[in-house]
Amino acid sequence: MSYFRAIDPFPLESAEHTKLHEFYARLAGGRLATTRCGGCGATTWPPRGFCPECASDRFEWVDLPAEGTVHAFTVQDAGLPAGFDGPRVFAIVKVAGHRIFSILTGADPGAVRVGQRVALAPLRVADDPRGHPRWLPAFRVT
Amino acid sequence: MRKVALVGAGVSKFGVRKATYRDLVWEAGKACFDATPGVLPKDVEGLVVGSVMPERTAFQSHISSLAAEALGIRPSALSARTEHMCASGTVGIRYAYAFIAAGLADLVMVLGVEKLNQPSGDEAILNMGTGVDREWEAAFGLTAPPCFALAAQRHMAAYGTSEEQLALVGVKNHTHAAKNPNAHFTKGATLEQVLCSRMISTPLRLFMCSPITDGAAAVLLASEDRARALTDTPVWIRGTGQALDGFQLTSLHEDYAHWPAMRRAAQAAYAMAGVGPHEVDLAEVHDCFAIAELIAYEELGFCRKGEAGPFVAAGRSDYGGDVVVNPRGGLIGCGHPLGATGVAQAAEVFVQLRGEAGARQVTDASLGLTHNNSGMGEHVVMIYGREP
Numbered sequence: 001m002s003y004f005r006a007i008d009p010f011p012l013e014s015a016e017h018t019k020l021h022e023f024y025a026r027l028a029g030g031r032l033a034t035t036r037c038g039g040c041g042a043t044t045w046p047p048r049g050f051c052p053e054c055a056s057d058r059f060e061w062v063d064l065p066a067e068g069t070v071h072a073f074t075v076q077d078a079g080l081p082a083g084f085d086g087p088r089v090f091a092i093v094k095v096a097g098h099r100i101f102s103i104l105t106g107a108d109p110g111a112v113r114v115g116q117r118v119a120l121a122p123l124r125v126a127d128d129p130r131g132h133p134r135w136l137p138a139f140r141v142t
Numbered sequence: 143m144r145k146v147a148l149v150g151a152g153v154s155k156f157g158v159r160k161a162t163y164r165d166l167v168w169e170a171g172k173a174c175f176d177a178t179p180g181v182l183p184k185d186v187e188g189l190v191v192g193s194v195m196p197e198r199t200a201f202q203s204h205i206s207s208l209a210a211e212a213l214g215i216r217p218s219a220l221s222a223r224t225e226h227m228c229a230s231g232t233v234g235i236r237y238a239y240a241f242i243a244a245g246l247a248d249l250v251m252v253l254g255v256e257k258l259n260q261p262s263g264d265e266a267i268l269n270m271g272t273g274v275d276r277e278w279e280a281a282f283g284l285t286a287p288p289c290f291a292l293a294a295q296r297h298m299a300a301y302g303t304s305e306e307q308l309a310l311v312g313v314k315n316h317t318h319a320a321k322n323p324n325a326h327f328t329k330g331a332t333l334e335q336v337l338c339s340r341m342i343s344t345p346l347r348l349f350m351c352s353p354i355t356d357g358a359a360a361v362l363l364a365s366e367d368r369a370r371a372l373t374d375t376p377v378w379i380r381g382t383g384q385a386l387d388g389f390q391l392t393s394l395h396e397d398y399a400h401w402p403a404m405r406r407a408a409q410a411a412y413a414m415a416g417v418g419p420h421e422v423d424l425a426e427v428h429d430c431f432a433i434a435e436l437i438a439y440e441e442l443g444f445c446r447k448g449e450a451g452p453f454v455a456a457g458r459s460d461y462g463g464d465v466v467v468n469p470r471g472g473l474i475g476c477g478h479p480l481g482a483t484g485v486a487q488a489a490e491v492f493v494q495l496r497g498e499a500g501a502r503q504v505t506d507a508s509l510g511l512t513h514n515n516s517g518m519g520e521h522v523v524m525i526y527g528r529e530p
């Protein structure tokens with residue numbers, strides 16, 4: 001037997017695997033959504049199935065603006081995990097008062113600035129083990 | 143509550159080790175028993191093992207029982223593993239402390255061990271991604287360096303902290319590590335070397351980062367009666383505190399240069415010990431990245447917010463300064479075998495407060511602090527004293 005290595009670095013996004021499936025379904029259509037608590041009405045990022053304020057597990061989906069601004073960023077050149085290429089621009093993006101952790105795709109790493117405007121750019125990653133397409137909420141400089 | 147003391151400590155060689163997980167357990171256990179005359183494995187009533195990811199790196203779980211058997215310990219009061227990412231070792235020490243203070247055990251070993259370097263090098267870094275949120279962070283390729291880089295960017299923008307001041311943390315800790323035969327790096331480093339080292343994640347360069355390291359460390363904790371029977375120079379646990387701001391990056395303080403959980407953990411530990419930051423002689427702080435040590439000066443109260451850059455530049459965190467920070471070489475110089483780090487910090491305070499630290503000895507050290515974190519929002523602080 002040869003050296004064996006197996007890991008799936010991406011979330012399970014399909015309806016059979018997560019109650020947050022609606023987020024990924026909307027993301028595939030270019031929309032950025034999150035959850036609003038059915039108990040107290042609090043809207044959080046990231047989406048969640050349990051409210052940290054009122055302990056309700058009822059929630060509904062709401063769309064957020066698909067644009068925001070760079071709150072903080074760094075460019076990683078080396079030491080990235082296997083399968084992820086550098087330079088990679090990691091950013092905290094401010095959207096409607098929420099901070100969203102993401103990457104900026106297609107950006108010139110030397111030109112990124114705090115306060116810069118960015119837009120949602122859903123990133124297709126490897127299909128899940130059953131062949132369903134998967135997406136991550138990445139952003140691009142506008 | 144009963145008083146609790148360290149009565150023994152030992153550390154394996156840290157580095158990219160040609161050694162198995164069990165070899166590392168043996169090395170640290172042997173060093174700890176050798177340093178504790180009068181204690182044999184059969185005398186130890188409990189074992190807590192801090193270890194983060196042996197399931198991925200050694201393909202092994204069930205760690206506490208493995209280590210107990212490897213060392214001949216037959217736990218009669220406590221056997222457990224702690225996993226709290228990079229703070230697992232200190233979290234384990236807190237468990238053992240609480241058990242002994244409550245009267246549930248008299249003599250407990252805490253051992254931290256990690257075998258991170260794998261036959262496939264890129265796998266080691268991939269495994270580190272298990273420490274951040276899989277769904278919302280690690281899926282983008284996030285590991286620790288960019289997190290701490292966000293804090294460094296903000297500290298530089300808000301307070302004018304310079305790249306050179308960040309580099310001076312690397313110089314200091316590499317220089318200290320050169321006096322520690324168990325350190326991963328023992329050659330020291332110049333300011334030019336640190337500033338010219340490869341960029342990892344802006345603005346953090348290679349010599350401002352802790353490496354991927356294999357290693358283990360062990361300490362023995364005892365109740366007051368048992369400690370006084372075993373040694374004339376126990377090292378007393380005076381205070382402890384732990385606090386969390388959050389797990390995901392977007393749950394932390396909006397200004398990434400502010401780590402309020404560290405301040406709260408430190409205040410709890412100072413209050414319990416009845417001391418203040420200016421009484422601390424040496425501090426083993428969690429310099430996983432140079433920026434973490436600078437922010438630690440501020441949140442632990444060694445200097446005011448924003449003044450950490452000038453503090454290190456003036457030598458105030460080095461021998462001859464206000465407080466000697468990371469005399470063993472820190473995580474940057476010693477390496478960071480996750481679960482072993484917090485225990486190795488305690489082992490350094492143990493030898494320092496007993497005056498047994500050799501070339502690294504801090505003059506007249508009587509009060510020592512350790513700070514271990516598992517991300518910018520999760521902190522544990524311990525305070526140890528020569529007096530109870």
Ligand SMILES: [Zn+2]
Nearest residue numbers: 037040051054
């Ligand atoms: Zn609610």
